[in-house]
Amino acid sequence: MLLPVGGGWLAAVLALGFCTAASADDVLFENVRIFDGKSAALSAPSNVLVKGNVIERISTAQIAVAGALRVAGNGRTLMPGLIDNHWHAMLARTTPAQAFGDVGFNNLVAGDEATDTLMRGFTTVRDVGGPVFGLKRAIDEGIVKGPRIYPSGAMITVTSGHGDFRQLTDLPRTIGGMLTRMEQLGGAMVADSPDEVRVRAREQLMQGASQVKLTAGGGVSSPFSPIDVTTFTEAELRAAVEAAENWGTYVVAHAFTPAAIRGAIAAGVKCIEHGFLMDEPTAKLIAEKGVWLSMQPLPEDLRLGFPVGSVQRAKADEVWPGIARSYELAKKYKIKTAWGTDVLFSRALAQQQGAILASLARWYTPAEALVMATSTNAELLALSGKRNPYPGKLGVVEQGALADLLLVDGNPLDNINLIADPANSFKIIMKDGVIYKNALTK
Ligand SMILES: [Zn+2]
Secondary structure, X not given: OOOOOOHHHHHHHHHOOOOEXXXXXXXXXXXXXXXXOOOOOXXXXXXXXXXXXXXXXXXXXXXXXXXXXXXXXXXOEEEEOEEEEEEOOOOOOOOHHHHOOOHHHHHHHHHHHHHHHHHOOEEEEEEOOOOOHHHHHHHHOOOOOOOEEEEOOOEEEOXXXXXXXXXXXXXXXXXXXXXXXXXXXXXXXXXOOHHHHHHHHHHHHHOOOOOEEEEOOOOOOOOOOOOOOOOOOHHHHHHHHHHHHHOOOOEEEEEOOHHHHHHHHHHOOOEEEEOOOOOHHHHHHHHHHOOEEEEOOOOHHHHHHOOOOOHHHHHHHHHOHHHHHHHXXXXXXXXXXXXXXXXXXXXXXXXXXXXXXXXXXXXXXXXXXXXXXHHHHHHHHHHHHHHOOOOOOOOOOOOOOEOOEEEEOOOOOOOHHHHHOHHHHEEEEEEOOEEEEEOOOO
């Protein structure tokens, strides 16, 4: 064992004493009732010690510790930080024009939005498309306050697929020629053969993607991508799956229709996004194969935001009724269901992130919804395997887990709408053992 030097040596000696020594950064939550991310009821009044970035000890007895910051919980709820598994950190608040325009401005907007995201109690997001690697690095290095980000990088699409935002005036493309603006920025990459898919998938992994995102079917917001089209061939999808699995991780695919979902599953995709037009046999298949279904209770405001008469509005009108039906099918067949929001291009909707989670109350109890947004979502994140940027346990309050914690004024298992009002409900927001909000010291 190496002997620590200087002050570290003194601390090591003290640590061998009778009472646990703590550094000034350690935090002791006293008299809190714990929602652990898994069970449907709160714990008995407990004390929780956070040492460094880890939950060190949980006990109903007093924890003797010197030097830690003591937080008087007064019976409030301590719960895991929330996880949004379908987020676009670079696209949530910006406008489409800004997203493909001024890069510097868009990064600053995304940085500010990342801070807001964390202040809503979301300590982790899985980013499923967008040039997010720089923002993730700035957050991890402490330059910008924001959530942990599981990045996909550019979403990979076919010509005219979901994510191809080119206009007809951009056609025809010169084969082997210049990249489009969208591709240069790393927002989306167009790939029309297995070899092209392989290159683009590996490029995302090279930049640090924790999973690879493809759009295996038409989408609502893309201008030239009909919903019924199953864009990629199975061989193309499989090329991405092989690249991802070679790196120890997985492919996540956007898909609405039974054909798109089935093609993705046949190619080895491990997580389907949306799935809103699935039929009963397809729901059964998803369950049988143990594939994840990542769904979003998309708000009605999002549909109404597309102008009447536009191609996007027509597609939204086709997809939206499927949302409720899909949640019912997911419950019926006990599909492994993750939760996310998919907010795009709207600061007002981004501010509704917690409210969108609370809207799951239409199909789930508050406990079921909160388990989904914490421990279940964390289970999906762990599929990133060796590409997991934050090894350690997320989404739970238990000894040894990473210390992403919310101190809630009230019991969200009784009243899930507390999650929709983070400014008032969340008295403390901690990520990785660091307190980013403390409304108790006022
Ligand atoms: Zn999305």
